Amino acid sequence: MKHTVFAKTPVKYILNTVCTAAVITLLVLLTSGGALNNYQTDLLKLIGINIILAVSLNLAAGFLGQLPLGHAGFMSIGAYAAALFSKSVALPANIEFPMALLVGGLFAAAFGVIIGLPALRLHGDYLAILTLGFGEIIRVIIQNMTITGGASGLRGIEKHTSIFWVYLMVAATIFVITTFIRSRHGRAVLAIREDEIAAEASGIPTTRYKVMAFTISAFFAGIAGGLYAHYLSILDAANFGFMKSVEILVMVVLGGLGSIIGSVVAATGLTLLPELLRGFSDYRMVIYSLLLVVVMIFKPSGLFGKYDFSLGGTLDSAILWLRSPNKFHTVREKIAKLKSKKGGKA
Amino acid sequence: MTLIYQLINGLQLGAIYALVALGYSMVYGIVQLINFAHGDIIMVGAYVSWYIIAKMNAPAWVSVVAAIVFCALFGILIEKVAYKPLRRSARISLLITAIGISLLLENTSQLIFTANPRMFTNIFSGAINIGERSVSYATLVTIVISVLIMIGLTVLVSKTKIGRAMRAVSEDNAAAQLMGINVNNTISFTFGLGSALAAVAAILYCCSYQQISPTMGSMLGLKAFVAAVLGGIGSMPGAMIGGLCIGIAEALTKGYISSQLSDAVVFGILIIVLLLKPTGILGRSDKEKV
Numbered sequence: 001m002k003h004t005v006f007a008k009t010p011v012k013y014i015l016n017t018v019c020t021a022a023v024i025t026l027l028v029l030l031t032s033g034g035a036l037n038n039y040q041t042d043l044l045k046l047i048g049i050n051i052i053l054a055v056s057l058n059l060a061a062g063f064l065g066q067l068p069l070g071h072a073g074f075m076s077i078g079a080y081a082a083a084l085f086s087k088s089v090a091l092p093a094n095i096e097f098p099m100a101l102l103v104g105g106l107f108a109a110a111f112g113v114i115i116g117l118p119a120l121r122l123h124g125d126y127l128a129i130l131t132l133g134f135g136e137i138i139r140v141i142i143q144n145m146t147i148t149g150g151a152s153g154l155r156g157i158e159k160h161t162s163i164f165w166v167y168l169m170v171a172a173t174i175f176v177i178t179t180f181i182r183s184r185h186g187r188a189v190l191a192i193r194e195d196e197i198a199a200e201a202s203g204i205p206t207t208r209y210k211v212m213a214f215t216i217s218a219f220f221a222g223i224a225g226g227l228y229a230h231y232l233s234i235l236d237a238a239n240f241g242f243m244k245s246v247e248i249l250v251m252v253v254l255g256g257l258g259s260i261i262g263s264v265v266a267a268t269g270l271t272l273l274p275e276l277l278r279g280f281s282d283y284r285m286v287i288y289s290l291l292l293v294v295v296m297i298f299k300p301s302g303l304f305g306k307y308d309f310s311l312g313g314t315l316d317s318a319i320l321w322l323r324s325p326n327k328f329h330t331v332r333e334k335i336a337k338l339k340s341k342k343g344g345k346a
Numbered sequence: 347m348t349l350i351y352q353l354i355n356g357l358q359l360g361a362i363y364a365l366v367a368l369g370y371s372m373v374y375g376i377v378q379l380i381n382f383a384h385g386d387i388i389m390v391g392a393y394v395s396w397y398i399i400a401k402m403n404a405p406a407w408v409s410v411v412a413a414i415v416f417c418a419l420f421g422i423l424i425e426k427v428a429y430k431p432l433r434r435s436a437r438i439s440l441l442i443t444a445i446g447i448s449l450l451l452e453n454t455s456q457l458i459f460t461a462n463p464r465m466f467t468n469i470f471s472g473a474i475n476i477g478e479r480s481v482s483y484a485t486l487v488t489i490v491i492s493v494l495i496m497i498g499l500t501v502l503v504s505k506t507k508i509g510r511a512m513r514a515v516s517e518d519n520a521a522a523q524l525m526g527i528n529v530n531n532t533i534s535f536t537f538g539l540g541s542a543l544a545a546v547a548a549i550l551y552c553c554s555y556q557q558i559s560p561t562m563g564s565m566l567g568l569k570a571f572v573a574a575v576l577g578g579i580g581s582m583p584g585a586m587i588g589g590l591c592i593g594i595a596e597a598l599t600k601g602y603i604s605s606q607l608s609d610a611v612v613f614g615i616l617i618i619v620l621l622l623k624p625t626g627i628l629g630r631s632d633k634e635k636v
Contacts, residue, residue, distance in 0.1 A: 061438075067438060067441075118617075118621050121621075121624065122620060122624050123624075124437075125374075125378075125380055125575075125579065126575065126620060126624060126625065126626075128380070129380075129571070129572065129575045129616070129620075130616070130617060130620050132568075132613075133572070133613035133614075133616045133617050134613075134617065136609060136610070136613045137610045137613050137614060137617075140606070140607060140609050140610035140613075141610060143606065144604075144606055144607065151606075242568065243564075246445055249442070249445075250442060250445065250446075253438055253439065253442045254442070257436075257438065282457060283457070285449065285453040285456075286450065286453045286454055286457060288449070288453075289446050289447075289449035289450035289453055290446075290450055292442065292443075292445075292446035292449070293428055293443055293446035293447060293450065296432065296439050296440075296442050296443040296446060297428065297431050297432060297443065300432055300435035300436060300439035301435070301436070301439070302439075
């Protein structure tokens with residue numbers, strides 16, 4: 001087809017890689033060049049970490065259609081595992097840090113399997129409360145172990161988290177999760193969301209795919225935890241309680257369940273909002289919660305619904321519009337028709 | 347003797363959890379919503395009662411009545427403003443709204459009353475001696491009042507007209523409407539009743555622990571919710587059983603193992619029960635169809 005120039009597979013990958021590399025380079029240059037001060041750099045790192053958390057939770061909540069309330073638990077496991085790893089080995093930072101992140105991710109993924117296997121037998125609100133319970137247990141256990149520093153917290157973690165690593169991980173998370181969703185396994189996961197019993201009847205091993213999605217989600221939460229540990233340099237298990245899980249869930253639902261761009265925008269917005277409202281520091285949490293209620297009442301499907309952004313697709317539409325603005329809408333309708341005939345494959 | 351003392355403590359705590367869990371369970375039964383703001387209604391009730399006693403120097407019974415009425419109306423107001431517009435949308439949006447309301451209540455009260463905890467004077471001061479230990483009147487009053495309320499509530503739900511309407515709406519919303527039941531009024535009544543119970547729980551809780559703060563409701567509410575799920579959410583006897591189980595388990599853990607681990611034990615019991623019986627102790631399992 002002539003009107004898909006950029007949305008073709010090889011072109012799309014090259015385009016996305018180039019643009020991602022450009023954005024990361026720009027961010028690194030901005031921070032190292034001194035265009036952004038320390039406070040702004042830290043805020044950017046926090047935004048990146050929250051994006052990873054929101055996008056990874058979106059896999060379990062938006063695409064798998066479950067309601068996990070223990071995402072902070074996985075994050076804390078990743079954070080402590082990564083921190084303990086990097087504290088116990090003495091390697092150059094550029095080797096040690098990615099290894100620590102991987103250790104954090106793998107530990108969180110292992111717990112994802114351990115918790116997911118029993119938990120995913122349950123449905124809806126029961127699953128929610130079970131994951132909440134696991135999250136709280138993880139917190140209490142970490143608070144009472146000596147190796148994690150107990151209630152006084154783990155101190156003296158090296159500050160390895162740089163803008164480069166954060167945004168590299170953001171890109172990796174978004175890449176893995178979008179490609180997973182578009183793969184054969186991802187379609188199985190989507191089928192489970194739409195109707196679990198029908199999916200099972202069609203021969204999809206639902207337990208395996210549920211645990212798979214849940215584990216991937218936990219893995220990236222662990223990576224985000226590792227980044228967070230090496231960003232703050234002090235870990236306190238009290239920060240990974242139920243409210244942290246809720247905070248991440250709010251980002252996902254506000255952005256739109258099943259919309260990656262929604263999670264990215266909502267994570268960015270909700271991280272910035274309290275900072276922007278610093279001037280009214282007394283009222284900022286009131287405004288935050290009020291905004292949450294108002295958005296949910298007027299736009300219950302979240303800001304982006306299920307819409308997702310594709311760079312290639314957007315460029316194609318732009319070219320089409322430049323060529324013949326009048327024909328633009330009819331051609332778009334035709335493409336939409338073609339897509340639905342082919343069963344969603346473009 | 348220590349065991350009996352711990353059991354009395356557990357019974358008292360469990361009675362409070364049960365009262366709050368009843369509110370969660372009734373609301374869940376009727377609109378399938380985990381009302382995360384319910385825990386914060388406890389906090390609202392506690393502050394209303396405290397304000398009337400400490401700032402307006404009114405007698406204790408006035409504060410009790412005022413807190414119950416205020417909370418009931420407040421619960422209805424929240425339902426009308428925040429939950430009613432979302433009744434037909436996805437359940438997760440409703441859940442996030444409930445979380446939003448909960449944050450709103452906590453932060454607003456932090457703004458009004460500051461984050462510093464306030465002292466709440468015990469309405470039922472004094473104690474009686476049982477064996478070598480003394481048990482405070484507040485403990486006994488808590489247990490007695492909770493039992494009376496649970497009996498009253500059971501009668502209300504099983505015998506009266508509004509109780510029958512509540513059961514009908516939770517069974518099948520649309521069919522109930524066709525039978526001429528005013529669904530909106532029934533839902534409002536349920537929210538009001540649940541919030542009134544939360545106010546009673548708030549006063550009983552404050553008489554024993556004597557400290558109130560804007561975030562006091564979150565952990566209390568969470569544990570009461572765990573109790574509701576443990577007993578089988580949507581089931582009223584289940585909420586009572588669940589509440590007592592959680593209360594006794596917590597008291598025994600605090601007394602014999604470690605007070606820091608009590609939360610882990612509570613959630614551990616929940617996980618074990620849910621794994622063995624996925625809909626809770628008295629919960630019904632609905633058959634699912636495509």
